[in-house]
Amino acid sequence: MKYSQRAQAISPFFAMAFSEKAARLEAQGKHVIRLNIGEPDFGAPPDVLVAMQDLTRSVSLPYTSALGLPELRIAIAGFYQTAHQIELDPQRIVVTAGASAALLLLAAAFVDEGDKVIMADPSYPCNRQFIKAFGGKVQLVPTQANSRFQLNMEMLEQHWQAGTRGLMLATPSNPTGTAVAPDELAAMCEFARSKGAWCMIDEIYLNLHHGAAASSPTSALAMDDEALVINSFSKYFGMTGWRLGWCVVPERAVDVMERLAQNYYICPSTLAQKAALQCFTPSSIAVCESRRATLIARKKLVLAGLQKCGLHVPVQPDGAFYVYIDVSSTGLSAMTFCERVLQDAHVALTPGNDFGEYQGEQYVRLSFASAESELEEGLQRLALFMQRLHS
Secondary structure, three states: OOOOHHHHHHOOOHHHHHHHHHHHHHHOOOOOOEOOOOOOOOOOOOOHHHHHHHOOOOOOOOOOOOOOOOHHHHHHHHHHHHHHOOOHHHHHHHOOOOOOHHHHHHHHOOOOOEEEEEEEEEOOHHHHHHHHOOOOOOEEEEHHHHHHOOOOOHHHHOOOOOOEEEEEEEEEEEEEOOOOOHHHHHHHHHHHHHHHOOOEEEOOOOEEOOOOHHOOOOOOOHHOOOOEEEOOOOOOOOHHHHOEEEEOOHHHHHHHHHHHHHHHOOOOOOHHHHHHHHHHHHHHHHHHHHHHHHHHHHHHHHHHHHHHHHOOOOOOOOOOEEEEEEEHOOOOOOHHHHHHHHHHOOOOEEEHHHHOOOHHHHHHEEEEOOOOHHHEEEEHHHHHHHHHHHH
């Protein structure tokens, strides 16, 4: 049996690899504090759970349109109106089987063999894999703390090449939680358009910002109506295992997206789509906003705890639920640091190697999506580990 070159070349996903190692320790009776996975501990809003229970008694749950339930597309458009003051035609919204399926469709629709796509280093690793799977060439641009680990116009102009066909941004980003300033985002989108390139924006964490609700950051769609925008029910709505997301595309691209979806996975889960309609009730939004406030409190707890440990966070996150920790002062590589912390302190973290090539060995990602009690225990264990390391 011969595996494809694509299968042989794909990199491991270290966040999941450390989850497997943590599971083996738990099987031995150890209590592992899992701070390696970006999975909110809240779960779906109560209204969604009630709807799901009612739906499980339904006799028939047929396929929906490959683009998703019309009423769900309308509800998502309404969310853009209330949360971001953006009027959006529901026909431009494509409901997908998780944000990963949105990435799949967009890569299939816009990436040809040899196309170069610019993205920041560090960035979410699966983004690179989708581009490569369709023959694209990823241009990783090194970023540092002084640019908040984000691309900017200066970098874009410096690294743009003749064969560059796309720009991929995430704001706020995984693994750093940092956001692109609106003016900078608008300028980069305009620059990409001027070069005849597409601009794909990952906004999965957009509604998990850390500012006041009145000053909430807006979608890239407010500044670039042609942007390809990706979002998900996984993070803000806490529905990771439901595998439901969406993307917004220009009207002329909808037919292409529909054909691709029909062939790749037929349609998203009917059950998940019908239940997700309850995400947009006033009570569900209120629940999600209270959870966002909880995450902000957890961020403060984690930053204070890491400072006491002597672990440096060079840039505080603007959103999401991650901190990107510089572990170079320990004298350990990121991979070794994560291995030792897991084995010695039973705390699971993710090495920066997952997220890029430039200085990945220097950084570790911590997710504060876990319960406060777990975070407190994890920080105490990290403090003891650092004390033993220094001694």
